[in-house]
Amino acid sequence: MLSVHTSPLDQPGTGDAGGMNVYMVELSRELAALGIEVEIFTRATSGTREPVCELAPGVLVRHVDAGPYEGLSKEELPAQLCAFTHGVMQIWAGHHPGYFDVVHSHYWLSGHVGWLASQRWGVPLVHAMHTMAKVKNAALAAGDTPEPAARVIGETQIVRAADRLIANTTEEAAQLVRYYDADPPRTAVVHPGVNLTRFTPGAGRAAARARLGLPREAFVPLFAGRIQPLKAPDILLYAVRELLDADPSLRSRLVVPIVGGPSGSGLARPERMQKLAARLGVADLVRFHPPVGQDALADWYRAANVLVMPSYSESFGLVAAEAQACGTPVVAAAVGGLPVVVRDGVTGFLIEGHDPVHYADALRRFAERPELSEALGGAAALHARRFGWSATATDTLAVYREALAARAPARQRARAWSRGHG
Template identity: 65%
Template sequence: MTVQPTYVSSLPGVNRPAPARPSLSRGGARVRRVAMLSVHTSPLHQPGTGDAGGMNVYVLELARRLACLGTEVDVFTRRTSLELPEVVEAAPGVRVRHVAAGPPGPLAKERLPALLPAFAEQVVRAGREDGRGRYDVVHSHYWLSGQAGREIAQRWDVPLVHTMHTMAKVKNAALAEGDTPEPLIRVLGEMGLADTADRLIANTAAEQGELVRHYGAQTERTAVVHPGVCLDNFRPLDGRAAARRRLGLPAGALVVLFAGRIQPLKAPDVLLHAVAELLRLRPGLRGRLLVPVIGGLSGAGAAYPDRCRRLAEELGVADSVSFRPPVRQADLADWYRAADVLTVPSHSESFGLVALEAQACGTPVLAAAVGGLPVAVRDGVTGLMVQGHDPAAYARALCRFADDPRWVGQLGLAAVRHAAGFGWEACARATERVYAETRTARWAARHLVGAAAS
């Protein structure tokens, strides 16, 4: 990548003496150690509960694959229990480090901004006391981590790479009915990151465009890196019938799956209304239709899962819908394999990892055409995309899945091929290049400043 002057004009420490030139590898400065920040949720938490979701999977899988490529990763997260050890080896070359910041218990995200200075101070201290050498890059995930990351990267005098995962302006523009808008403090924090982070990683070209359009990010300071899927875990294995036997599901059922946090953003209510309309259009499915909703409550929306249960009863579909707790990744793969279709009717998704996981298992996807989902799902090839959130549109699409099992099988075969192009190793290699290019850009800026000063 050509280094642009605007790319490095606002880098912290640019007026300090230029360091010795780093060794170069794969198009940039070799990165040996990375400090990842995930303040509000640990990569060790169960996805589908509280604030844990696709980002947790992303951080842990990316860290594992980076370690396989020779880059050590420490993931710093806020300590939520005194019983947690300070350091957990999550995989060879990957450590999760629990940082004391605020009371050692779960806290609402709204209370976390006040704790970020303490979090940053503790991470800086841990880095100073660590005997493995300095970190080459700070990679922060989500806006809260980014705020701490700005301070940490400046104190360590290293580049800051940031991944938004979701953006307040985008979420607020597609707010679900009854959902709470993202606060101004988050909007301002993300705007600051767009202006000062050395590099912003976007999941898709569409997200890159949103960074530029909504936050004024410079295109040359952004990079597109698609998330991956664990192809060792998420794969067709021994087929739908075997998966249903393991889960105790009827062989002849039509299984319409939802997997994710139970919150307005993910729109399980849209699915419930669609199921009611589907049974009106195809009354013969009554008794054969199964709709497992796998996931837990999220954040402050503790009452929302109960609202969904009441809605299922009011719509007359409670006999078809079963609400189930989150499951381990290995078990989730079996649920994907057992389903005829995964539904992702979200109002906003930066990418939608569940869609990719299901396809890797051979299950087509019915998804809203929002965010990164049109990249994760190939409309008409590996699933169907729906414009908007009209339950009747989802019901009509579900009729196609109910009426044509052979077509569903064709979609599933194409889905496996499609998902095979999204392994985590490809994501890690692309991220590694971003790290290297960012360090090289910083070195080049300092070299130019040093030459000008002399």
């Protein structure tokens, strides 16, 4: 596996680490459980980490030196792809011929390294976009920065070069075809998963609130994720203001946790959300909390009455799936993969557009009817069980085998040529 811009060992919710990091960690572990050895190559961003770390039995993470450890933004990483590729090739040269069977690249930067590795090693390239420039640019938040043309070109090249593309949902597969002219037979849909051992209802909301120091009777709408315009945490703050304007009595029992750190274009204005909360007069209700580990994140989900996910674009929506697995309903934008993850009216509510008034209307239903969180939360926990990582790994392995089978005739011809000219 290749992940140039973020390590699977990074804390999700910080910098560029997010759902993709969770995806690689969980998928790799499940593949290893199926007997597939996995090596993940990522750019070294710290001198304190060992060059090779064991993530789990059968899963190694290799940190490749490519550019300075710190100070490089994601936009500057294309200039380091040559150095990163060189590092990958050096490690590969230490293995016996045919050591790697498949290259699985994540995000477009890794796709370019994977493209070269695939050609050099004579193995299939399986690529997961995770997000796409054309899709993001078609649904930009106000004031957000468009993805550059270089990324669009790079993604187009990878789509043409990959033996197989993995899409999170049928909608994402359709976007690959619509925006990038992907070949449908080479595009497979594999849903990401949820760690159903970690993300469970547990002992319930009261116990989680006690551990987190939250009031037992509070109404708690939660935002969890990276703080950037794409994820739209500001919509939640505007919706809270709408709630209070309609019913000022809610102020006495409203607590609004925002769990996560600035990321992407949000790094340019890291205090934007705090300033917005003050300007809207809700700063006393909002609790900003830095990113937390997965076990602690599960407690935040359990403690909330509802998770709010007003993103402008989501290839899947792991946060929504995790919250539902913990028995917490979701109010989410009807974008990307979220309509797959959230069953409207059953496990939460899907909102068309990003008008805070509509989000406030949905939240008001939970505030006025506490039993609604319990009813929809129970259905949410059941629904989330269909997204286990073991199924993701099994389906991904099937994609690898299809790619290998399609490559087999060419590999046989190459071996025959090599024997005849050896």
